[in-house]
Amino acid sequence: MDFELRMARQKLEREQRERKERAKLRQERERRAKAEAAGRRDALEAAQRASRLDAARAQELAEQELKENLLIGDGVIFSQTLKVLQYNGNGDKIKLPPSCFSELSSQGALDKGPMCFRLSRSDGSPSTTHSGVLEFTAMEGFVELPPHTWTNLFHGDEVEIPLVEVKYVSLPKGSYAKLQQEDSGFSDLPYHKAVLETALRQHTTLSQGDVIAIIHGGFTFKLRVLELKPSPCVSVIDTDMEVDIIQPEEKLSLLTPLEIGKAVIGTVDEGRFNYYKFYLAEHALGDANIEVSMEVDAKDGADTDLFVSRHPVVFPTELEHEWSCHDVGAKTLTLAGGVSGSYSIGVYGYRGQTQYKICVSLKEKRRSENIMEDEPKARCRNCGRCVLEHSLIVHEAFCARHNVLCGHEGCGAVLRKEEAKAHVHCDECGKGLRKEQLQKHADVFHRPIHCPCGAVFNKEEMERHRAAECPLRLITCRFCSGAVAAGRVAADARDRLRGLCEHESICGSRTAPCDACGRTVMLKDMDIHLVAVHQKS
Structure with a gap:
């Protein structure tokens, strides 16, 4: 229990x-x-x-x-991501598709003056730049960039499918810019600020850190934008901007100074130029000719060409020069019509590496013999020269023993008998030459030369083209006094009748107050204004 x-x-x-x-x-x-x-x-x-x-x-x-x-777009909101193409053009103006024009015009962007855009890469790179717009003719979904904008945006990077965000911005007008030369030579140009001003006319904007490439006289000079005011990106349209140009850290002038009567030794490589400059003060020339002489150490067929120009042409080249010498070996060039002022010499390496010695000197002009006009004269039957009649027999005897007349049609050169065998003629122009000069003569004078403007001529035709027709020829503008490219024919018929080129037509469109009445008048109309209004001749 x-x-x-x-x-x-x-x-x-x-x-x-x-x-x-x-x-x-x-x-x-x-x-x-x-x-x-x-x-x-x-x-x-x-x-x-x-x-x-x-x-x-x-x-x-x-x-x-x-x-x-x-705020950035001043009331306009526009931002698109577009694929990038490149086109050959100057300045910073891009091409956009027509749909962008419709979107911008609907927001009143056309009424706000020149349009500016900020371009930034879509691959995460912090690289940005700014530009204006040239036209709205690009394909839909694409934006076309000129070389200046492409280089500053991609910096040489290879991008498989480049995409760029294009955003409308309103930029303040620039008041100050500090630029630094990437290389030497730009400050050697006279009126280099006028050259810069002419180049900036093809730009709408400037961005801090960008590099501006200025093409002048066949050379490309690069300037980096270090500082801008009042902001890091500004508009350069219709503004007066103070510009400071800083020399590179290692200041090297491309022009080596020469002293009259002192020789300088140098070496030039094939296809390269060495440049020199000299100055003749007033009254220093007197009754003498300027003579540029050069001795050449012609080893292994090495040779040079010699080009000389007066300022404002600072860097004489095959296309841009006033005097030239293409002789084989030693060269002596007499500058006919030389006056006081600054001169530049370009030594071009025609073949191989050449050592040379160059000198500029003043030579007294040769005076003709004082022969009385009433003295009887006769013509030598061998060389054709006119000599005094009483010395004709002695002259003809000496001339027949040592000299021979070239029988080529149109030549008539009097040659030493030992030199006659080496005397030949060019098949194209008939000019008399030594045998060793024939190949170089054909290469220099009859080879087609391509002008940067696109024209193709031989040397003589190219000299006439560069002197009167080429849009890239340098002129001294009558309005800005700068040595600038002339440009093409002026668009205004009245300017063509005045003899103004394209640059002078645009430069002369700037206004200035009349000294007599204070009225604002275009520079190119100032002379007409003075005659018509103030009766000044």
């Missing part, structure tokens, strides 16, 4: 413990479930709160970006 009671009591106790454990476990599950539900609720509330904050932040950023775009 006691055993049964004890077993029943143990069973009851065990069941009570199990019930308590089950109750405890149930309470623990309920507690965990409540905790999980609270955690899920808190997480949901946190996610909703974060979503609301993100939405608010995104809206705030969008509003801020909208305000910035409105």
Whole structure:
């Protein structure tokens, strides 16, 4: 009996413990479930709160970006990502598709003056630049960049599919620019600031860090933009801007100075130029000729060409020079019509590496013999020269023994008998030459020469072309006094009648107040204004 009671009591106790454990476990599950539900609720509330904050932040950023775009674009919002193509052109003006014109015109961008755009790469590169617009003729989805803009945006990087974000911006007018020469030579140009001004007329904007390439006289000079005011990117349209040009750290002039009467030794490689300059003060020339002489160490057929020009042509070349000498070996060039002023000499390596010695000197002009006009004269039957009649017999005897007359039609050169065998004539022009000069003569005078403007002529025709017709020929502008490229024929018929070239037509369109009445008049009309209004001749 006691055993049964004890077993029943143990069973009851065990069941009570199990019930308590089950109750405890149930309470623990309920507690965990409540905790999980609270955690899920808190997480949901946190996610909703974060979503609301993100939405608010995104809206705030969008509003801020909208305000910035409105501020940057002066009320015009335009931004497109376009594929990039390159076209050959000058300056910084890009070509956009016609759809961009419609979008910009609908926002009144055309009424706000010249349009400026900020270009930035879409591949994550921080490189940006600014530009104007040339025309709206590009293919849809593409933007065409000139070499200046392409170089400053991609810096020579190879991009498989270049994408650019084009954004309309409103830029302040520039008041100050600091530029640094990437290489030497630009400061050697007279009126180099006028040359820079002419180059900047093809630009709409300037950006800090950009490199401007200026092509002048067949040379390319690079200037880096170090500083701009009032902002790092400015517009250069219709503004007067102060410009400082800093010399490179190692200032090396391309023009080596020469002193009259002192020789200088140099070496030039094939296809390269060495440049020299000398100056003749007033009254220093007197009754003498300027003579440039050069001795050449012609090893292994090495040879040079000699080009001379007066300023403003600072770097004489095959296309741009006033005097030239293409003789084989030693050269002597007399500058006919030379006057006081600055001169430049270009020594060109025609073949091989050549060592030379160059000297500039003043030589007295040769005076003709003082022969009385009433003295009887006769003509030598051998050489054709007119000599005094009383010395004719002696002259003819000497001349027949030593000299021979070239029988080639149109030549008539009097040659020493030992030189006659080496005397030949060019098949194209008939000019008399030594045998060793024939190949170089054909290469220099009859080889087609390509002018940078696209024309192709031989040497003589090219000299006439560069003197009167080439749009890249250098002139001294009558309005800005700068040595600049003439350009093509003036667009205005009245300017063509005045004899103005394209540059002078554009440069003369600038205005200035009349000294007599203060009225604003275009520079090219100032003389007509003075005659018509003030009766001044």
